[in-house]
Amino acid sequence: MEPLRPDRIIRSRRRTISLEITREAALVVRAPLRTTDAHIGNLIREKRAWIEKKMAEMRSRPAPGERHFVRGEEFLFLGKFYPLEVLAGSNAGISLGDRLYIGEKRLPECRGLLRAWYAEKAAGILPARVTGFAAILDYRPKKIRISDTRRRWASCSTSGTLSFCWRLVLAPPEVIDYVIVHELVHMNQPDHSKLFWEKVRRVIPDYDRHRNWLRYNERMLGI
CATH class of the missing domain: 3.30.2010.10 (Metalloproteases ("zincins"), catalytic domain)
Incomplete structure (x- = not known):
């Protein structure tokens, strides 16, 4: 069995160690500044069953997948899905109607505009x-x-x-x-x-x- 390795270790002035499974099913360890890698490794081995269970639960939940920002791709707003509509030759930003609209010339910056x-x-x-x-x-x-x-x-x-x-x-x-x-x-x-x-x-x-x-x-x- 291969050892589990954390995707990220964050050391700070905290007093205790915590294990976090992110929405992307990554393992993040938050630890005091002087915590050794060996100590972290021991804790991960001890909590392996819990970690794997939580990772499996997170991976089973729905996810949008990789974004391509193309016509017809759907985006949520207030619990409803709106397909992206690209306005040919336009420099318009994001707007909402029966669809989510964006000008064709703004597509390279679509993610930032949406945020x-x-x-x-x-x-x-x-x-x-x-x-x-x-x-x-x-x-x-x-x-x-x-x-x-x-x-x-x-x-x-x-x-x-x-x-x-x-x-x-x-x-x-x-x-x-x-x-x-x-x-x-x-x-x-x-x-x-x-x-x-x-x-x-x-x-x-x-x-x-x-x-x-x-x-x-x-x-x-x-x-």
Whole structure:
């Protein structure tokens, strides 16, 4: 049996070692600065069964595959697929109708344009939905940020700042709402205790369905 090797080792001033299986089924090790490669290797051998199980689970989840940015290729927005339509001879950027449109001359920069377009949509959609649910919960976030994180969909800082990854706008609106309520509840309930989930359920009664959708489809939410 060949040894398992980490795809990436990140050393920092943390105190403990953690093993992470990314959306791409890669093994990332986060370790204290002085942790030896031998110690990391021993931990990977000890946790091999868990690692292989998690990798298999991640690979079984749907993924968009390699992007080619050609006519007819589909992209998600708010849970719906839109085929890409290339406008012959045009220099137009990204626009949305019954399809996702882009000018032929802009195709070489299509990925960057799409990322910027999604981020712009997230900046318009997410804060408005946060404001609505904040009023329901009577919470007052100090700031709402749109970020480009890879590891988290959202986070809540101790200062009251809520951060959301722009990729969330690829998900259905009800999944977005679950993530928003999840972070708002964290403003007064920092843990994931029974009380925390009771507070989430009061606003999103079927939150577990949306949480499971996000876990299963997370690889699809990207370009």
